[in-house]
Amino acid sequence: MKTVTILIPAYNEAEVLHQLYNRLTFVLQKISFYQFEILFVNDGSKDATLEIIKNLREMDGRISYIDFSRNFGKEIAMIAGLDYVKGDAVIILDADLQDPPELIPEMIRYWEEGYDDIYAKRRTRSGETMFKKWTAKTFYKILKKVARIPIQENTGDFRLLDKRCVEALKKLRESQRYTKGMFSWIGYNKKEILFDRDSRAAGVSKWNYLKLMDLAIEGITSFTTAPLRLSVILGSIVSMWAFIYMAWIIFKTLLFGESIAGYPSLMTVMLFLGGIQLLSLGIIGEYLGRVFNETKRRPLYFVDEYNGQKESNSSTNK
Ligand code: UDP
Numbered sequence: 001m002k003t004v005t006i007l008i009p010a011y012n013e014a015e016v017l018h019q020l021y022n023r024l025t026f027v028l029q030k031i032s033f034y035q036f037e038i039l040f041v042n043d044g045s046k047d048a049t050l051e052i053i054k055n056l057r058e059m060d061g062r063i064s065y066i067d068f069s070r071n072f073g074k075e076i077a078m079i080a081g082l083d084y085v086k087g088d089a090v091i092i093l094d095a096d097l098q099d100p101p102e103l104i105p106e107m108i109r110y111w112e113e114g115y116d117d118i119y120a121k122r123r124t125r126s127g128e129t130m131f132k133k134w135t136a137k138t139f140y141k142i143l144k145k146v147a148r149i150p151i152q153e154n155t156g157d158f159r160l161l162d163k164r165c166v167e168a169l170k171k172l173r174e175s176q177r178y179t180k181g182m183f184s185w186i187g188y189n190k191k192e193i194l195f196d197r198d199s200r201a202a203g204v205s206k207w208n209y210l211k212l213m214d215l216a217i218e219g220i221t222s223f224t225t226a227p228l229r230l231s232v233i234l235g236s237i238v239s240m241w242a243f244i245y246m247a248w249i250i251f252k253t254l255l256f257g258e259s260i261a262g263y264p265s266l267m268t269v270m271l272f273l274g275g276i277q278l279l280s281l282g283i284i285g286e287y288l289g290r291v292f293n294e295t296k297r298r299p300l301y302f303v304d305e306y307n308g309q310k311e312s313n314s315s316t317n318k
């Protein structure tokens with residue numbers, strides 16, 4: 001019998017866990033011929049999330065959990081989950097029921113047909129403001145243009161991954177992770193299914209615009225060096241014009257002399273060049289920061305306990 005692992009990163013999700021468990025098990029009991037493992041990653045929650053998971057585990061042997069030593073963020077929670085997965089396939093599911101578990105049977109069906117990565121694409125996004133929808137759309141547009149890999153728009157992490165994809169993802173150990181890009185980057189047979197994304201069942205989203213902006217910069221800088229290229233191009237164009245202008249000024253001064261004037265033009269040129277220099281420095285700094293972080297080669301996470309056992313973490317960074 002094949003095993004399918006449902007991987008659920010959870011950070012302060014106490015309010016929804018029971019509801020999630022009920023809805024998930026209702027779906028799972030209708031699927032026969034598969035064994036299921038429900039793997040929670042407790043990402044340093046400060047509420048009762050861990051206790052609830054432990055209680056659920058006592059009732060239901062299919063549940064296992066990883067408890068992080070602190071909050072590491074969803075991207076890290078996902079790779080940790082993948083490290084511990086036992087199944088032949090894994091389904092990554094948000095704890096807040098924004099990803100309907102009802103899609104699981106369809107995902108498994110396509111998996112049986114031979115697809116390796118069946119991802120759920122949002123037809124609609126309810127409970128999100130116009131502004132968030134617009135920013136998300138623009139971001140994807142830019143990312144697709146600059147990072148030469150096809151990144152699936154309006155797709156979250158909700159997907160079924162075959163063991164092969166899991167093994168591939170486990171090889172990508174960078175610490176600043178943009179998992180959504182990695183799903184595309186590893187390739188394999190992809191299949192899209194559509195769904196309507198609900199608003200979260202309870203609790204609040206952990207995202208804010210600062211974090212989203214962070215993720216956007218992460219996405220771009222981890223998949224393309226195009227911004228560096230851009231600063232080279234911008235720099236060459238600007239310095240070309242600067243040289244022409246310089247030649248013109250020298251020529252003009254030699255022929256006609258110079259009465260003191262030209263404060264506005266001086267100021268404009270200075271500010272413009274200064275701006276471009278700062279921008280380019282910022283871009284270089286962004287990449288340098290990534291290099292710095294990756295060269296430290298730290299383990300991606302530390303596990304406090306796994307299924308009730310204290311972890312020594314000697315095997316972290318698998
Ligand atoms: N999450 C996590 N660690 C974090 C933040 C979020 O494991 O630091 C989990 C969270 O519990 C949920 C999923 O990631 O299962 C998505 O989080 P959220 O609903 O806040 O994001 P949104 O749906 O608004 O993008």
Ligand code: MG
Nearest residue numbers: 094096098200
């Ligand atoms: Mg959510």
